[in-house]
Amino acid sequence: MVDPPRSVFLSYASADRKAAVAVVALLEQAGFSVWWDGLLEGGERFSKTIADALEAASAVVVLWSATSTSSYWVHDEAEHGRNSGRLVPLSIDGSLPPLGFRQFQAIDIGKSLGKPDSEPAQKFLRAVAALHQREPQAIPPRTPARRPALVTRRAAIVAGSVAVVAVGSGIALRNRGGSPKPSIAVLPFANLTGEAEQRYFSDGLTSEIRTRLIRNPMLQIVGQASSETVDRQSGDIRKIASELGVAFVLSGNVQRAAGRVKIAAQMAEGSTGLSKWAQSYERPLADIFALQNEIAGTVAQALSVALGPRETDAAGAVGGTTDVSAFDAYLRGRDLYEAGIDEASDRAALAYFDRAIALDPSYAGAHAARSRALMVIGNLYDDEAGRTLGYASAVAAAKKATTLAPAFAEGFSALGFAYSSGLLDMRAAVAPYQRSYELAPGDADILARHGTFLGRLRRTDQAASVIARSATLDPLNARTFRSSGDVRFVAGDNAGAIEQYRLAISLNPTLSGIHSLMGFAQLMLGDLDAAAQSFEREKSPPRRLPGLAIIAHKRGNRAAAQTALDDLVRQMGDKSLYQYAQIHAQWGEPDRALDELDKAWRLRDGGFLMMYSDPLLIPLRETPRFRSLAAAAGFA
The missing domain is CATH 1.25.40 (Serine Threonine Protein Phosphatase 5, Tetratricopeptide repeat)
Incomplete structure (x- = not known):
């Protein structure tokens, strides 16, 4: 029973994934089957798979944005759709299509995502339907019951043996255990460079600042997935803070040119939306590391002033580098690795990590990233002999990271992953996973990995507790609730597992394998x-x-x-x-x-x-x- 060809091919830039998910949902509600790279599983990330899907589709939908107009992948797929008479162009941020595609009027759907009854959405569905020589199916009205209480941050979710608690405005986060902690979300800093390909730098800078804040034990930081998922288009700080359950929101923008970097950052109070602190910086690019620490330290200091005296953390660059070129190579590699396009991009990511290590052999972060890249390549692309060598190299790279930076949680997490998923040596993986948890109890990603591993060992009570903590820190991350469902499934609580999987589907109906x-x-x-x-x-x-x-x-x-x-x-x-x-x-x-x-x-x-x-x-x-x-x- 081979999969039938999907009738709509969706082309978009990886930075526009949130909009892509919304477009997929709109098309599927209207009765169309959609091919997009979110369907690709481990060993399926091959160019031939994409080419076959593109050739078989009746309509090629392209999401034009400031990012995708500079993407060679999107250009190639849009050209295929244009030349075959199957192109349906959308603008998701008001951007015009690039030269060569402006003879086709792009439907501006950016403000209509999630609004299937709007005229732009209906116009889009009619255009796709015309290429299928039929009408789109009527989309049933959405019922409020389908929206999980978690997203509104107004209720507690209790299933099986663990309560996953989510409350509004960050109150419970600040008062948990009788030791109040300021809760804050770090939104992706905007790239104002004017070059879409520089997005990797602004995203990487945001992640580095978030990591430094996570290391401060007196702060509670929302995970990356939720910070990137929340709707930021309206600019309504109070709404964002309510959805994420935080007291404060940090946002900003980045410009990089001529060896200098400009950063504007602002921290606003979630309950009022008013700015509590704002500052602009312009420094030589070589000062980027001190600048990251300065921003993190200033945020911590401002929160201490706002909420009472607190012991602040220096937020040092554990596992980092002082070499700007090595840092840039690492950020480029991480951008490719997280995009997960195909074998070529994964091997290019590995090459960037190797370059970062060549420039700074003591860069623990690059060694840990190299380990993860080797794991992906071994699992997806290598033959048996190559896989054996790749997994051994992944373990060696992660061990190097932990030796160089004994307080670097990501290095130990990568080592646990290499032992368990590569060598299938669970006994060896226990200690590094536990150490990663001890070093970064406030990092949602570290917690989720550790909890998932504990579930594999059938340590379900421990696993459920750790994953519940991760869900509190990353409340809009569908993967966390998938992991929570997995733990309940392992424990024999099938009804509880189903409830958690439903929550994951509500947050992301296209989540892999859900x-x-x-x-x-x-x-x-x-x-x-x-x-x-x-x-x-x-x-x-x-x-x-x-x-x-x-x-x-x-x-x-x-x-x-x-x-x-x-x-x-x-x-x-x-x-x-x-x-x-x-x-x-x-x-x-x-x-x-x-x-x-x-x-x-x-x-x-x-x-x-x-x-x-x-x-x-x-x-x-x-x-x-x-x-x-x-x-x-x-x-x-």
């Missing part, structure tokens, strides 16, 4: 009809087909079950060994399931990481072969 996770929880709860519907919504074959194979078998339709498995084998080959084990375990074929697990272990299949905690493999847990594999991987 529908299959929902389907497995529904399957284990015995609701086969609901599970089948969830799996049908899943776009990725290695996530969808195992569920359909198991459901068909449970319904007694052995032919349909075998067809689904055969389709999975044909499409994925040895890349889905773990999924084959899940299917055979649920089919009541333990020996075949264990054979597939053996292969997954030998080939270091990334799915093997789930074997110890996966409820689908419960039928295998008491067998000697399963116990032997679990012991070999350090699970037990």
Whole structure:
């Protein structure tokens, strides 16, 4: 059962992902199937996949913005749509299309995202429908009940054994445990350089300032995902603060030219929207590191004045560099790594990290980033021999980071990741993950990684507590609630898992793998009809087909079950060994399931990481072969 071609291809710049998610949701509500790179799974990030989807689509929708007009990828895809007569151009920030595309009137939809009844949205849907020679489906009215209480920050979410608490205006964050802490969100600093390709610098600078503030134990900082997800278009500080549950909001802009950098920063009070502190800086680029510390220190000092005397942290550049060229290479690499475009971009990211290390061999941040890049490349692109070397190099790079900077949490988190996901050595991963947690208990990303790992070990109480803390710090991050659902699923609380997955879907309906996770929880709860519907919504074959194979078998339709498995084998080959084990375990074929697990272990299949905690493999847990594999991987 091969996926049918998707009828709409969406082209956009990675910086415009939030707008892309909204456009995908609008199209799918109107009955169109959409291909966009959010559908790409691990091993699927290949140029051929994109080219095939572009060729098969009936409409090519392009999101023009100040960023995308400078993107070669978007230009190429828009040119393909233009030349084939399938182009539907949108402007999401008022930008005109670049030269060569202005003969096509772009629909200005920037202020209409999330408003399907608006005239620009309807005009857009009519244009797409015309290329399909039909009318768009009527979009059902949205009901307030679909919006999770978490987003409005007005209620507590309680599911299973853990309460994930989210409250408005940051009150609970400041008074938690009887030790009030100022809560603050750091919004992405705007790039005023005039060159879209310089966006990596402003984004990287924002992240560095946020990290320095996180290191201050007297502050509570909202995670990056939520700070980037919240709607900033209106400029309404009170609304932003309410959605994120913080008392203060830090924003700013960056200009970089002729060896100098200009930064304007402002901190506003969330309850009033009024500025509490604002300052502009202009320094030589070589002073960028001192400037980051100065901004972080000034923010901490201003908050201490506003809320009473506090001990402030120097917010030093733990794991950083004093070499501007190394810092620039690192930021360029991180921008490519986070974009996750394809093999070429991932290898280019690695090259930038290597350049940063060549310029400053003591740059721990670059060594940790190199480790993560090697992990991605090994998992997605390398053959068995290359993967073995890549994983060993990833461990070595992360170890170097921890040696250079023993207080650098990201280095230990990268080492835990390399041990667990690369070498599949859970025993070795325990200590570095724990150390990362001890060093950065206020970093939402560090917490989420540590909590997820604890869940893999079936330490569900600990995992749930850590992930609940991460959710408090990063309240609009759908991935956190996916992780919370995973922990409940592992613990056997399928109803609680489903509730958390629904929250994740409400925050991001296109989140990778979320529908299959929902389907497995529904399957284990015995609701086969609901599970089948969830799996049908899943776009990725290695996530969808195992569920359909198991459901068909449970319904007694052995032919349909075998067809689904055969389709999975044909499409994925040895890349889905773990999924084959899940299917055979649920089919009541333990020996075949264990054979597939053996292969997954030998080939270091990334799915093997789930074997110890996966409820689908419960039928295998008491067998000697399963116990032997679990012991070999350090699970037990």
